[in-house]
Amino acid sequence: MKLVSLRLVAAAAMAVCLGQSAFAAKPTGDNPAVQRALAHLGGAAFAAAHSSGADAFVARDLIVDADGAEHVRFDRSHNGLRVIGGDLVVHSAGDGSFRGVSQTLAQMVQIDLSPKVDAKLAAKAAQAEFGAGGTVKNKELVVFARDAKPTLAWDVKVSGVRADGTPSEAHLIISATSKKLLDRWDDIHTADAVGNGKTLYSGKVKLHADLSGSTYTLKDATRGNHYVVSMGNGTSTETIFTGSDNVWGDSTEASTETAAADAAYGQNMTWDFYKTTFGRNGIADDGAGARSRVHYSSNYDNAFWDDSCFCMTYGDGNTFTPLVSLDVAGHEMTHGVTSRTAGLVYSRQSGGLNEGTSDIMGTMVEYYANNANDVGDYLIGEELYPAGSGKALRYMYQPSKDGASADCFYATVGLIDVHYSSGVANHFYFLLAEGTTAGSPSKTCVKGDKKVASGSATLTGIGRDKASKIWYRALTVYMTSSTDYADARMATVSAATDLYGASSAEVAAVKAAWTAVNRS
Template identity: 50%
Template sequence: MKKSFITTTLATAAIAATALATVATSGAQAAGQSAGNAGLDRAVAAARAHGSAFGLDNDQALQSKSFATDPDGTSHARFNRTFKGLPVVGGDLVVHTDKAGGWKGADAASHAVRVASTTPTVAAASAAQTAARTAGFTVRTSTPTLAVYALNGPARLVWKTQVDGVGAHREPAGKVVFVDARSGHVVDGWATEINDAGTGNSLYLGTVTVQTTASGGQWQMVDATRGGARTEDGNNGATTSTTGTLFSDADNVWGTGSNSNRQTAAVDADFGVGATWDFYKNTFGRNGIKNDGKGARSLVHVGNNWVNASWSDTCFCMRYGDGDGVSYGPLVSLDVAGHEMTHGVTSATAGLTYARESGGLNESTSDVMGTMVEFTANTTGDPGDYLIGERFALGGAKPLRYMDQPSKDGASADCWSKRVGTLDVHYSSGVGNHAFYLLSEGSGTKTINGVAYNSPTCNGSTVTGIGHDAAAAIWYRALTTYWTSSTNYAGARAGMLSAASDLYGAGSAQYAATAATWSAVGVS
């Protein structure tokens, strides 16, 4: 008897509504009632009063996702949306209010979320099979739940189907596929396991300090100062594994600087996680990936000859391959740690959809913040640069990506065009990477920390940079305050202009440079 790897879960509107604890029939007011927060109450009231601005009606409810207040009292409430109890894909929005609760506007991923019926005519099992056929990898499970899809085109009832399995190199593979619940056609889909292909006494940084925890006469690689983040040995097991063996040591001296010692790569990964945590904490006041003080897990020595690293929301963990030993060594460099953890930050904030231009912006955001981790860690072994993955490149192999001129990798886009959204997200990220470099350093030739750059513009203009610290501050505020799941590069420009105005003023040099930079990469 052949065993099926497809599982189905039929979720009716009633079941979905029961699972959404903050949803009530009173619509948007429910979020305020459940939160018990005066500022959030005012934001919900403002959203209800101005619901026509983003298509809110009495069949919709808002679920609070995050709430932030600026020093001047301006508040930014991020919500997810439901329609008749069903989650709305692309229904997320940010409501902005002044200190008195007055309306300042909203940024919404979409406006039209109404569907004629929430009763499917396509069976869940059929949707699961359709989604599995489109996955492109070996499928283990395909699990559908009902939702309203509102990202592109008219809203429609869909089976939101999570497909999980393994890829061609035994890496974890996941994809969410949206199957129209009335016609059975595939509407959209994108990856949910984010793999970034490329290829103590640490491997890359020399001797560094790592935070450990004493337990039972041993020391464990658990960082109690950073939310209990822990580093484990993946034992070269399957790249789908979510747990490994916690590293422990008798004398609290870790690694030898050589990859022949399994602790060595763990030192790099552990230090990178700490450096990323500190960057977000010290720069933006963010307390961990989800801003809840909880640390993630890192698994090193994952797979065999795996030239990859990945972030998974499901296990709240990072996995690092050992590379192929020829062109690339273990992928435990600082910029990779910062990159992967930032995927978690993006998921917890704007939730940029991992497809089309928003997927490229998602990848670019990870490259931007991974680069900032290098600069702020300020190590001698891996000083800050605008290259991604250069530290583990062996034998003359190229870095994975170049931010000053992304096309130097042979595939990434320097400039925006209508075809950018059709590229793999690691290549469409070039537009955002180029924009960040130009905003930080400006156009033309420059040498920074011994690396020579020559960044052209797409419109022939000359751009003057404002420094990477200011550029990152604008980027982060846009990510956490203005961008939504559907933000494309035009929306990225708009959000960063709003962020620059908030931080520096609409008449500032930083605001003008942000506008000039996006024009310089073709986004105007």
């Protein structure tokens, strides 16, 4: 294979992420931190990054710690082809010296770039995998590097609607040599489930609105102008909520404004949680608000985040009550945070970590809100069931309680649905934060466990505040798009080391909690 000179490219407009104990450097292509990282990729980090002379790197995210340490996230291309699973973070010490690389790419990309399967055949194969009603929107030749050996593939994007009515923007990765389906995920991430707002779940809350003349609009100028629209039980037409009294809803489903008040409150609490806890200025860390869409479709039993519209969407429910509860709102918006940081691909173990991250931060939003009507807990979506039923969509302290989620890591956990493989991350987080003491309902895993934990080991939790800071730093500094559970263990250990020291009780607790869910 002929090798050309290493191409190092700095993004002209790069997102800047504010981590705890960190400050943002100027997001320009000639940023000194970016240039240092690029220099490392051409020198000290060349071998560590499994680089070849045909690789190019584009910076898209930057964190600078208070001590001057720099963490620059790059996307990778190979001979002009996007490398799925090739993204990485270059770490530099405060003096600018190379410290290390976080990535999941296992080896240098050295492949034949001539496809044996053309775009038309790949599209037909993708449509067949998607099923009836799918429309091919795009076909892109890529390097697929999520498996041990990189290979040439087609990323075929197919739009359609799932059986439950959820829109689908599916990526089907088709081998360019055999037409085999290598992977698939969806850009639609589901939940699987100062005026006054009279909400359905959170009681009476304060909401900001715009006033023009005598008309109020449910838009919050203090939080990036995020706003709420009604879909009118359809799927395409959006109508913004307006009124004359700046009172939104009546705490019942009879008023269409009630779900809007819940959605607005969920936006507010999620924005405030990320801002107060991590210094993050909105989902994309750019100060811009998203929008929430309520009353989506008819009897729609789900909620989802859509990156393409930068919006949350909530159904009114059929089996469930309207899916606008506080933890569901935090869950959905966290998908947006994940897409703009680690970019965890929504399949395999990385998909479970993506869902787990949303459950973890959605739970933390609920605790942060400290709302007496919806008390913080480690249940996801409990408000969607009848009061006193004890039911929830997911149970972080005992994921297997839902009948499908995994309490413990096992070799093929990445083959189950991402909403269920997330149980490993959820269980880890609960044990890290709360432990097994003081009447904790959680059990630890024993060697050989698959789904259900049955051990009696004792762990002492470090508290939610420390646990959330560790997870957020791991997500934004060390995880990459194809991070699996082994990588997540290393990422959280590194994050805890950064925050609390290598010999700290917090690092020991992180290691113990992973061991307790069988990821040692």
